[in-house]
Amino acid sequence: MNISPxxxxxxxxxxxxxxxxxxxxxxxxxxxxPGIVLLYLSYVAISLFPVAxxxxxxxxxxxxxPPFGISLVYGPLAAYLTALITLMGFVIxxxxxxxxxxxxxxKYYMLFMLLITGSTGIxxxxxxxxxxxxxxxxxxxxYSLTAFLRDKDGAEAAFKYLLIGSFxxxxxxxxxxLLYASTGTLNLAEITSKIDSVAMSTRILILxxxxxxxxxxxxxxxxxxxxxxxxxxxxxxxxxxxGGIVVKAAIYAxxxxxxxxxxxxxxxxxxxxxxxxxxxVAEMSAMKQQQIKxxxxxxxxxxxxxxxxxxxxxxxxxVQAALFQMFNHxxxxxLLFFAAGYLVFHSGSKKISALDGLGRDKPLTSxxxxxxxxxxxxxxPFAGFWSKLYILISVADAGLITAVVLVLIASVIEAVYYLxxxxxxxFNKESAQETEVRRTPLTGLLAMGVLALVIIxxxxxPDYIWNLLKPAAEELVNKAEYIRIALxx
Amino acid sequence: MRKVLAVFLLGIMGFYLFSSFSEIPFGENRAxxxxxxxxxxxxxxxxxxxxxxxxxxxxxxxxLGEVTVLFLASTGLAAILFDNKGRKRRRQHASLIVxxxxxxxxxxxxxxxxYVFIHGHLTPGxxxxxxxxxxxxxxxxxxxxxSFEVSHKWxxxxxxxAGISFVTIGLSGLIWGESFLQNIxxxxxxxxxxxxxxxxxxxIAVGIKVGAELTGLLDNLLKTIK
Numbered sequence: 001m002n003i004s005p006x007x008x009x010x011x012x013x014x015x016x017x018x019x020x021x022x023x024x025x026x027x028x029x030x031x032x033x034p035g036i037v038l039l040y041l042s043y044v045a046i047s048l049f050p051v052a053x054x055x056x057x058x059x060x061x062x063x064x065x066p067p068f069g070i071s072l073v074y075g076p077l078a079a080y081l082t083a084l085i086t087l088m089g090f091v092i093x094x095x096x097x098x099x100x101x102x103x104x105x106x107k108y109y110m111l112f113m114l115l116i117t118g119s120t121g122i123x124x125x126x127x128x129x130x131x132x133x134x135x136x137x138x139x140x141x142x143y144s145l146t147a148f149l150r151d152k153d154g155a156e157a158a159f160k161y162l163l164i165g166s167f168x169x170x171x172x173x174x175x176x177x178l179l180y181a182s183t184g185t186l187n188l189a190e191i192t193s194k195i196d197s198v199a200m201s202t203r204i205l206i207l208x209x210x211x212x213x214x215x216x217x218x219x220x221x222x223x224x225x226x227x228x229x230x231x232x233x234x235x236x237x238x239x240x241x242x243g244g245i246v247v248k249a250a251i252y253a254x255x256x257x258x259x260x261x262x263x264x265x266x267x268x269x270x271x272x273x274x275x276x277x278x279x280x281v282a283e284m285s286a287m288k289q290q291q292i293k294x295x296x297x298x299x300x301x302x303x304x305x306x307x308x309x310x311x312x313x314x315x316x317x318x319v320q321a322a323l324f325q326m327f328n329h330x331x332x333x334x335l336l337f338f339a340a341g342y343l344v345f346h347s348g349s350k351k352i353s354a355l356d357g358l359g360r361d362k363p364l365t366s367x368x369x370x371x372x373x374x375x376x377x378x379x380x381p382f383a384g385f386w387s388k389l390y391i392l393i394s395v396a397d398a399g400l401i402t403a404v405v406l407v408l409i410a411s412v413i414e415a416v417y418y419l420x421x422x423x424x425x426x427f428n429k430e431s432a433q434e435t436e437v438r439r440t441p442l443t444g445l446l447a448m449g450v451l452a453l454v455i456i457x458x459x460x461x462p463d464y465i466w467n468l469l470k471p472a473a474e475e476l477v478n479k480a481e482y483i484r485i486a487l488x489x
Numbered sequence: 490m491r492k493v494l495a496v497f498l499l500g501i502m503g504f505y506l507f508s509s510f511s512e513i514p515f516g517e518n519r520a521x522x523x524x525x526x527x528x529x530x531x532x533x534x535x536x537x538x539x540x541x542x543x544x545x546x547x548x549x550x551x552x553l554g555e556v557t558v559l560f561l562a563s564t565g566l567a568a569i570l571f572d573n574k575g576r577k578r579r580r581q582h583a584s585l586i587v588x589x590x591x592x593x594x595x596x597x598x599x600x601x602x603x604y605v606f607i608h609g610h611l612t613p614g615x616x617x618x619x620x621x622x623x624x625x626x627x628x629x630x631x632x633x634x635x636s637f638e639v640s641h642k643w644x645x646x647x648x649x650x651a652g653i654s655f656v657t658i659g660l661s662g663l664i665w666g667e668s669f670l671q672n673i674x675x676x677x678x679x680x681x682x683x684x685x686x687x688x689x690x691x692x693i694a695v696g697i698k699v700g701a702e703l704t705g706l707l708d709n710l711l712k713t714i715k
Contacts (some may be wrong), residue, residue, distance in 0.1 A: 014656045014657075061549070067522055069550075107571070114648070136554075205505055
């Protein structure tokens with residue numbers, strides 16, 4: 001059996017089904033399984049990457065050629081995103097290993113595996129209904145993980161997310177029905193080749209349904225009300241999963257559909273404006289937050305706004321910059337959530353004001369948080385600087401000076417609230433209360449250390465990642481090429 | 490004011506959705522893919538039930554996804570209701586008539602469920618329907634007998650075993666055939682029980698899985714009621 005893209009979906013699924021049986025015999029081994037699976041998937045992702053760069057792989061499923069069966073399209077873009085998801089998944093597993101100590105641990109890892117299955121599925125599939133199925137898998141796993149701590153706030157956040165998420169799913173499904181009714185096929189490439197014959201009014205309705213459906217998962221303003229609650233009430237590694245994996249898959253789905261089916265300049269203008277509003281509103285709300293994880297959640301929404309701005313400029317360069325920003329955001333926000341998770345434990349409170357003076361008590365964890373904060377603001381030696389710079393250049397190239405100014409203003413706001421936390425860590429006197437809760441375990445430090453290393457290395461040598469993203473960006477922009485590849489012509 | 494606005498927006502949305510959907514002609518031959526399925530099903534998959542062949546073979550990957558959605562729902566629910574384990578159900582016994590009736594009907598319902606999913610490629614119905622029928626049988630017993638218990642250990646085994654079989658069938662298609670979930674068994678003679686390759690095997694796995702999951706869900710939910 002040769003390695004092929006379907007392993008990204010089949011192997012974690014098999015692991016999720018196996019975990020309950022293995023859990024009967026050994027509780028310890030259950031914790032190791034996701035690590036083995038994600039290590040294997042990372043190996044598959046890395047070894048298939050060069051293949052996809054040369055010739056995209058279209059994997060036919062159940063032996064039926066598209067458009068009659070379902071197929072997976074593994075081009076440079078999918079290769080990049082699956083590699084990002086599996087590698088981030090592995091780091092998140094390392095962090096979870098000692099962080100998740102509350103039962104049911106077995107269920108936590110099952111949901112975690114299924115979340116990975118769902119989000120890689122969204123990225124790999126070349127079929128619109130199949131994308132809906134994987135969107136459902138991702139969303140339901142995310143609802144359950146939000147409420148994993150089983151407290152009142154968690155249940156409330158999960159219920160909010162569940163309601164609005166079901167709304168999103170039904171809108172997406174309605175759009176899929178309309179597309180099938182008007183084109184007679186579910187294969188994304190074939191829909192794209194037939195979309196021009198669909199009446200304009202129907203097309204606009206489909207667009208609106210998709211924008212609402214995916215906008216909720218992609219945290220587009222004003223549909224992102226669920227995000228701050230879900231991010232802050234879920235266990236910290238789950239916050240990292242939301243920011244690093246789930247949102248990335250949803251943004252991919254939104255952008256893939258917009259570039260393939262609704263390639264009008266008006267749509268891009270609309271998305272640009274929504275991106276700017278999302279970014280500004282989120283950064284201003286982040287400013288006002290008293291709780292550290294809520295602040296990180298709003299900052300995450302703001303960063304997604306920035307990514308959407310870069311995507312909706314629509315040139316190959318700006319898409320490349322957006323993909324780079326997605327990479328940086330996944331790595332940096334995960335580091336921030338990891339560090340914040342233990343800082344909250346050490347200080348014994350979710351409040352920012354409780355972090356006074358922790359820089360001296362917990363030097364390593366605080367250092368990682370500070371590093372992440374400086375990187376996400378976009379200070380020069382770190383990775384975040386380059387993607388923000390490339391975004392600004394590409395937006396300025398398109399002549400959108402107002403957008404450049406607004407992005408810069410948002411960055412200043414971002415700098416203010418992140419530096420406020422960092423200064424509390426290092427320069428404020430420690431408050432009197434002494435609540436020693438838990439030491440940061442080695443696995444936690446290891447996960448944070450790896451991410452910090454990535455941030456610094458990418459900051460010094462940004463060209464390696466940047467050059468890898470060029471074919472991915474071209475794949476997204478070039479719609480005729482996608483149709484040719486995916487229909488095996 | 491907010492309610493008026495909400496109703497107004499809902500009205501606009503409903504109007505546009507209705508006007509778009511009312512333009513779709515039903516029953517006309519427009520869907521190219523649909524035509525292809527109708528013409529080629531029996532020849533290509535050996536299943537005389539076209540819907541089954543689409544669900545399990547042509548779009549079998551979606552079905553694997555749908556099975557996963559149900560699995561997720563039951564796993565998520567079990568994770569959230571974890572603390573409530575072991576709480577006894579406190580309900581009254583049903584009347585004698587209901588109890589005796591339930592005892593008589595219960596095995597027949599299980600039999601019907603099994604029949605529906607085993608014959609999924611021949612008659613209307615399939616794994617999801619059969620599994621749901623089995624779960625209704627168990628629900629009937631839950632409601633009639635206070636002492637009726639199901640073994641969670643065995644439910645978990647059944648559920649996992651069925652899920653693993655589905656994925657393994659898929660992977661064996663990759664090993665002995667060319668693609669994931671590809672049929673690797675002979676198609677046989679249409680209309681016979683042993684025909685249509687892997688379709689009946691997949692549907693039996695789906696039926697067992699759905700039955701076990703829905704039963705587990707019902708049991709979990711019933712134990713939260715005081």
